[in-house]
Amino acid sequence: MGYIFLFIALICGAAKGFCGKKTSGVISEYKDALFTNVIRMFLCIIIGLVMLAMQGNINLLNVDTPVILITFMSGVTTSAFVVLWLLAVKKGAYMMLDVFTTIGVIIPLTLSSIFFGEVMRPNQWIGLAVLLIAVIIMCSYNNQIKEKMSLSSLALLIFCGISCGLTDFSQKLYTKAVGGNIAVFSFYTYVFSAAVLIILYLIERIKNPIRGTEGVLIKRIGIYVIIMAICLFANSYFKTLAATLLTSAKLYPLNLGASLIIASFMSSIFFKEKLTPRCIVGIILTFIGLLIMNLL
């Protein structure tokens, strides 16, 4: 059942990625990117509320301190990941993001091992190493051609990986430490995330007071933002559900590897991007890595 939840999460993630690629060209500045993400988070809050209402569980929103702390961590790291992702695009470090989010998977694996006794077997570490090699190959990062990566870009990418890893770990932490309603976890995650993003957006707006672009943006890509919000919520929800049934060693590398494969094929099929030989080699290695992790 855990694999089914993960599969649904992956499909939602792919749909979110599709909408993201379709609309990113319309964003003309950092402030607008923040604004769109704020709207996404607010929509996720509404989806969470609706879900709880439909379940007849609105009263579950009355939570205790552990839930608040875990969802606070989840929300802050989610918004940190969003902002660092945008800054990586701004700085031209986007191409290495997948490498560092792969490295970031080590965080939920290690913390799950320490706190929940989910010890990684040697084959799982080998599989993860193969996955990392696959991602490095897929990023087509040519050492001769690269611009020298600045320390700030490197730091950005490291923190991106860390925030992604901590977001994943907070899902696991919630399921293990609280074991409560997943919709509650998602709801409060997005409450805190929206709060952080709206502060950053307002700061950016004070610095860059040009008005009017937000309304135009919503008119142009509003429907995509709604779909992205639904998919973002569903992706997080089902991944957290999967976390109740699968160990971190199975869930997060599988999520990462499968996402990379789906994203590559989606880019090729829907966006007519060329599947380069490096990409194909990366996909094959990803499969091998996942097989090593899950079947041996």
Add this chain to the structure above:
Amino acid sequence: MDFSALAKFVKTLGKDYGIPGCDISVYYNHINVFRAKSGYTSKFNKIRISNKDLYFLHSGAKIMCCVAVIILAQRYKLSLKDKVSEYIPNFDESYTIKDMIKKYSSVSSLEEADTDFSFENMKKIVEVVSGTDFDSYIYENITKPLKMKSTTFTLNDKNRKRINKQYDFDTQSNNTVECDTDVEELHKRSSGCLITTVNDYARFCETICGEGMSQNGYRLLSPESVDMLINELIYNETDKNDAFVCIGYNGSLVLIDVKKKITIVYAQHLMNMGVKQLEMYPILRKTVYECIGVDTWSKGYNLFA
């Protein structure tokens, strides 16, 4: 990046512009992000265009010849300030190697025969300075290190078979007609005609775009040489800085945008294009840039984590 508009445009080139077959490769940020072929090598045989098909490149190949000379300058075997007459006897003494490169690149391939600024004289300079024949020099210094396995200036039995059927655009009837002229004759028509595949030539152009460094780590030119080549020396059909554009006699398009890290190599086997076909090129370039999204804030990448 979303190349669906470009894929659609390439597919309609046959129907909308009468181009029997074409091949295009686009690089962005040193990755081959788009690759498409459309149409047939031969309308009669209905054999689809393939990666192995060879094309004639005329003006688009001049940059390779200029690079051959600049490599010698980089190695201090000649100076761009040298007089051409030092290497070609009886050449007008007022011209330097630098002038030679500028004028050679600006003269049309078909008119070259009437001037001193010809492929033949560029070839002579390379042969005199390097001490080897031109084809061997190109092979050792450019095509072999860049792994351009199908590229040569020489027509031979091996590559003759892979050259696409050539077509001519008849402005009278407004139709594309098969060219009766022998491939050998067509190749001889303009000197300096390069025979290459789109994959091969894209490797070369992408190396220039990478400031002289190839994807497999071979340093063809220094960044300063690339800057000088594109911004000062070679004739250019764009006035953008750090960019090179050339549309060749056979309808090829070569675009190298060093600043935005975009390389486009487009080839077809239709000569003598009419006004309508020429309209295609700005649309093609604009579509590529829009599909990549290089002029957007996102630079073509997904902003939504």
